[in-house]
Amino acid sequence: MGHKAFDVQRYLLENKLFVDRALDHYLKPNHKMSLLRQAVCYSVLDGGKRFRPTLTLAVGELFGAKRRVLLSFACAIELIHCYSLIHDDLPALDNDDLRRGKPSCHKRFGEAIALLAGDALLTEAFFIMSDPRMARLLGAPLISKLIREVSDAASIRGMIGGQSTELELIKHKVTPAVLEGLDRLKTGALITTAARVGAIIGGAARKDLDRVTRYAQSLGLAFQITDDILDAHEVSSDNSNHKGIANYVSVAGPARASERVKGLLAACLREMQPYGSAAEPLREIARHVAQRTE
Amino acid sequence: MGHKAFDVQRYLLENKLFVDRALDHYLKPNHKMSLLRQAVCYSVLDGGKRFRPTLTLAVGELFGAKRRVLLSFACAIELIHCYSLIHDDLPALDNDDLRRGKPSCHKRFGEAIALLAGDALLTEAFFIMSDPRMARLLGAPLISKLIREVSDAASIRGMIGGQSTELELIKHKVTPAVLEGLDRLKTGALITTAARVGAIIGGAARKDLDRVTRYAQSLGLAFQITDDILDAHEVSSDNSNHKGIANYVSVAGPARASERVKGLLAACLREMQPYGSAAEPLREIARHVAQRTE
Numbered sequence: 001m002g003h004k005a006f007d008v009q010r011y012l013l014e015n016k017l018f019v020d021r022a023l024d025h026y027l028k029p030n031h032k033m034s035l036l037r038q039a040v041c042y043s044v045l046d047g048g049k050r051f052r053p054t055l056t057l058a059v060g061e062l063f064g065a066k067r068r069v070l071l072s073f074a075c076a077i078e079l080i081h082c083y084s085l086i087h088d089d090l091p092a093l094d095n096d097d098l099r100r101g102k103p104s105c106h107k108r109f110g111e112a113i114a115l116l117a118g119d120a121l122l123t124e125a126f127f128i129m130s131d132p133r134m135a136r137l138l139g140a141p142l143i144s145k146l147i148r149e150v151s152d153a154a155s156i157r158g159m160i161g162g163q164s165t166e167l168e169l170i171k172h173k174v175t176p177a178v179l180e181g182l183d184r185l186k187t188g189a190l191i192t193t194a195a196r197v198g199a200i201i202g203g204a205a206r207k208d209l210d211r212v213t214r215y216a217q218s219l220g221l222a223f224q225i226t227d228d229i230l231d232a233h234e235v236s237s238d239n240s241n242h243k244g245i246a247n248y249v250s251v252a253g254p255a256r257a258s259e260r261v262k263g264l265l266a267a268c269l270r271e272m273q274p275y276g277s278a279a280e281p282l283r284e285i286a287r288h289v290a291q292r293t294e
Numbered sequence: 295m296g297h298k299a300f301d302v303q304r305y306l307l308e309n310k311l312f313v314d315r316a317l318d319h320y321l322k323p324n325h326k327m328s329l330l331r332q333a334v335c336y337s338v339l340d341g342g343k344r345f346r347p348t349l350t351l352a353v354g355e356l357f358g359a360k361r362r363v364l365l366s367f368a369c370a371i372e373l374i375h376c377y378s379l380i381h382d383d384l385p386a387l388d389n390d391d392l393r394r395g396k397p398s399c400h401k402r403f404g405e406a407i408a409l410l411a412g413d414a415l416l417t418e419a420f421f422i423m424s425d426p427r428m429a430r431l432l433g434a435p436l437i438s439k440l441i442r443e444v445s446d447a448a449s450i451r452g453m454i455g456g457q458s459t460e461l462e463l464i465k466h467k468v469t470p471a472v473l474e475g476l477d478r479l480k481t482g483a484l485i486t487t488a489a490r491v492g493a494i495i496g497g498a499a500r501k502d503l504d505r506v507t508r509y510a511q512s513l514g515l516a517f518q519i520t521d522d523i524l525d526a527h528e529v530s531s532d533n534s535n536h537k538g539i540a541n542y543v544s545v546a547g548p549a550r551a552s553e554r555v556k557g558l559l560a561a562c563l564r565e566m567q568p569y570g571s572a573a574e575p576l577r578e579i580a581r582h583v584a585q586r587t588e
Contacts, residue, residue, distance in 0.1 A: 145426070
């Protein structure tokens with residue numbers, strides 16, 4: 001019998017459906033919701049790829065953690081990602097009318113509700129992370145350590161710091177190196193913490209946690225640069241504020257951007273080397289990101 | 295020698311200065327800050343009254359907690375309060391140009407930075423609450439329990455829920471009872487959790503925690519109604535969106551509003567009865583709120 005290749009598409013779909021079910025459980029959509037809860041469910045339960053929670057699950061399972069103990073933190077990180085998209089799309093920031101092929105939250109519910117929906121999702125992430133049932137499963141010291149980890153990644157020293165630095169750099173000439181530093185915060189910090197949370201819950205040793213961190217830092221940067229490559233192929237939407245914002249393709253050119261992605265993929269694969277076939281999902285996730293077309 | 299009366303003005307000032315020093319320590323203002331950190335410091339370190347953290351300190355001390363173990367949660371609740379003010383002031387919500395006699399955050403730094411500054415403060419609150427030094431002092435189970443408590447109060451079931459319900463009720467005729475229900479969420483939830491956090495850290499028994507909860511619920515509502523009474527005396531600012539929003543004075547009239555505050559003060563004092571002179575600060579805080587002129 002031949003060796004059956006790892007089916008990454010199927011793996012990603014299964015993980016997405018698993019995360020979608022958990023998000024449904026946390027947000028409990030129904031037909032009598034307030035406008036705010038409608039906006040929250042509209043923005044989260046909308047067929048996102050669930051890349052970050054899938055990363056938490058994949059890394060956690062590499063270190064032997066059960067999925068159900070990974071799920072609350074995986075979902076909390078997805079809620080933080082969704083809040084950042086809602087606020088990013090607002091007219092004060094990117095002014096995007098569309099998100100994943102449908103009207104962005106403020107286009108559908110108005111700016112006031114969109115602002116509060118983002119606030120509600122960020123808050124709910126911490127409510128979910130501090131669920132006492134999870135504290136009993138994982139132990140309170142781990143919960144407190146993980147909340148520290150995630151809040152730091154989403155903070156002024158991480159994701160929000162990257163977003164505001166991007167604003168400050170609008171219309172300035174930036175180098176690819178400066179842009180990489182910014183992307184490591186803006187997109188990279190939350191992706192890195194998604195992977196680290198999996199490793200920490202799985203009880204990874206310090207050396208392994210460092211490997212996972214480097215893997216995820218390269219993966220996050222590759223994710224942002226492929227995003228920039230895909231954006232460059234799209235007709236830019238007329239209303240958005242993207243024009244003044246530099247990205248890797250506009251700064252380094254498409255050829256150098258593709259080369260950089262290849263280098264980052266190689267870095268991801270190198271970090272996974274010691275784990276043999278157990279790391280096949282994480283290798284395939286990295287290949288998938290490097291070659292993604294959507 | 296005569297009995298020396300409790301000096302509430304002095305007590306409030308001492309607590310304010312104590313909290314101000316701690317906020318300074320957490321936010322570390324300096325002369326080389328990014329625009330975002332400037333906006334964060336501008337909005338927090340601006341001479342607020344520090345009512346919520348003072349309540350945490352006062353309740354915690356009633357149950358024998360030391361100030362330094364109360365301080366991180368007291369400050370985190372103040373940061374959540376400050377974030378809610380920044381987002382509330384945005385044009386999409388109240389559109390207020392002034393906050394505490396100076397330009398509101400978005401008037402001074404622009405809407406994009408103000409939006410991110412609010413996000414940063416909410417995130418930082420959870421970073422501070424999960425500080426590992428506090429976990430060592432208080433024990434991780436208590437940290438996790440308190441984060442659950444605070445995130446719930448600030449959530450769609452608490453503060454944010456109140457804010458969005460207020461939006462939904464604009465231009466609807468509401469009764470004083472409906473308005474009280476809304477105020478119990480919008481302003482009351484965070485004030486109640488400020489008091490409860492103090493009691494929980496102080497190791498209050500269930501019955502005492504229930505008393506503190508009822509005290510703070512009455513106090514929070516009195517705080518909102520006296521706010522409405524003070525607002526009615528002010529010339530309304532021209533740009534703000536307040537006009538469509540009902541408040542206790544516009545719905546029930548000033549006489550009934552004043553009567554309600556008296557009743558709420560009596561409820562606060564009644565809950566503090568069992569604690570004798572140890573509860574004098576909390577009694578005086580309630581009297582101060584009921585009679586406040588600013």
